[in-house]
Amino acid sequence: MTGHSTYVPKSALARWFESRLPIMGLVHSSFIAYPTPKNLNYWWTFGGIASFMLAAQIVTGVVLAMHYTPEVTMAFDSVEKIMRDVNFGWLMRYAHANGASMFFVAVYIHIFRSLYYGSYKAPREVLWILGVIIFLLMMATAFMGYVLPWGQMSFWGAKVITSLFSAIPFVGDAITIWLWGGYSVDNPTLNRFYSLHYLLPFMIAGVVVLHVWALHVSGQNNPTGVEVKSVPKDTVPFTPYATVKDAFGMVCFFILFAWFVFYVPGILGDADNYIRANPLVTPAHIVPEWYFLPFYAILRAIPSKLGGVIAMFSSIAIFLFLPWLDTSRVRSARYRPVFKIFFWVFVATGIGLGYLGSQPPEGGFVIAARILTAYYFLHLLVIIPLLGLFERPRPLPASIADSVLASRASVGARVAAE
Numbered sequence: 001m002t003g004h005s006t007y008v009p010k011s012a013l014a015r016w017f018e019s020r021l022p023i024m025g026l027v028h029s030s031f032i033a034y035p036t037p038k039n040l041n042y043w044w045t046f047g048g049i050a051s052f053m054l055a056a057q058i059v060t061g062v063v064l065a066m067h068y069t070p071e072v073t074m075a076f077d078s079v080e081k082i083m084r085d086v087n088f089g090w091l092m093r094y095a096h097a098n099g100a101s102m103f104f105v106a107v108y109i110h111i112f113r114s115l116y117y118g119s120y121k122a123p124r125e126v127l128w129i130l131g132v133i134i135f136l137l138m139m140a141t142a143f144m145g146y147v148l149p150w151g152q153m154s155f156w157g158a159k160v161i162t163s164l165f166s167a168i169p170f171v172g173d174a175i176t177i178w179l180w181g182g183y184s185v186d187n188p189t190l191n192r193f194y195s196l197h198y199l200l201p202f203m204i205a206g207v208v209v210l211h212v213w214a215l216h217v218s219g220q221n222n223p224t225g226v227e228v229k230s231v232p233k234d235t236v237p238f239t240p241y242a243t244v245k246d247a248f249g250m251v252c253f254f255i256l257f258a259w260f261v262f263y264v265p266g267i268l269g270d271a272d273n274y275i276r277a278n279p280l281v282t283p284a285h286i287v288p289e290w291y292f293l294p295f296y297a298i299l300r301a302i303p304s305k306l307g308g309v310i311a312m313f314s315s316i317a318i319f320l321f322l323p324w325l326d327t328s329r330v331r332s333a334r335y336r337p338v339f340k341i342f343f344w345v346f347v348a349t350g351i352g353l354g355y356l357g358s359q360p361p362e363g364g365f366v367i368a369a370r371i372l373t374a375y376y377f378l379h380l381l382v383i384i385p386l387l388g389l390f391e392r393p394r395p396l397p398a399s400i401a402d403s404v405l406a407s408r409a410s411v412g413a414r415v416a417a418e
């Protein structure tokens, strides 16, 4: 699907280089000539936006690392020093902390876009599975990054989540001690989390390269879910069309990001993390960052600790099997009237679980979390497979070009009628 490269090196030096390492030809065929479906909407700009956020996290993170000290008696103070004394240190820290949230916003939209338009279905299964791996790596990175400032929530969050491993029968305690590097969350834990927090973003970047490679093999899906049938009729060259659209999406997203950083930099954080970690004082409510809340609600919904851990990990691992759980031959929700309703119910379930994850695990909250957790699995394991068998999809357009022309014709008719 990668566009045929029409790249011709201009100078003798470029010709010499290209015949030894054809990198400009690769860039040209992947990001300039690459045939892009002509009907992509703005939901398709979120892959580019996520790439931008990954780059922003790496740049701000590398600068923060120059001033941060991964040692339990100094970590908290080194972060305060970054905020007060380092030139633009406050900006780097706020951009990094809010950037993590914005990265998750972009990736959640990207995932739900894929769910809505059936982008995970054949032939894009490997592309999708690489995406799920990226998501898991992102969660691990964000979790370990949150521990580094060594505030109360850093410490107790690390304690709660690492202790989950002790629920594993027979070897659980040994695994937990091995993870901690001692008999509690302490200096060795902070050190290894710092090391891994620096390493993982580069691993994410590596998997993103594979992800985009797989994308260029299968070609992009599009809002109709109908594959490209004719390159000249159904597609446009990536540059300038997709490049300009992606750039516009990135600028809009950046404005939102900047608004958080400059106007409400602490709104997504937890006030308890401005208190130095104290292993002897447990905070009243241990709450993770917002992007973990739905999974935290699933963890706490199950009465047994081991059951909760299994449910939480399964709630993500299940997505690895989604391409095979979904039995429908039609990809896009646009032509699946019943699936479309269930899709929005699933979105509401995720938001509901997120809310419940932020509440104390008692009374009605626990009952509601149990109902929504059951529905979450019901949706993926029962409703999605059955819908493919029983739903009657609407007729698909013959091609992308047909669908574009039909929507233009209907707009024309409406304008004429007015």
Ligand code: HEM
Binding pocket: 043, 044, 045, 046, 047, 048, 050, 051, 054, 107, 110, 111, 114, 117, 119, 120, 124, 127, 128, 130, 131, 132, 134, 135, 204, 208, 211, 212, 215, 219, 220, 221, 222
């Ligand atoms: C660091 C995070 C990620 C980056 C930088 C990234 C990047 C991209 C880019 C640039 C595209 C092409 C443009 C687009 O369709 O928006 C894409 C497509 C895609 N991504 Fe991701 N992605 C990330 C995470 C994920 C995750 C977590 C999933 C799913 C669990 C996922 C699933 C997909 C799928 C299925 C497509 C194909 C969409 C289509 O052609 O319709 N990605 N990704």
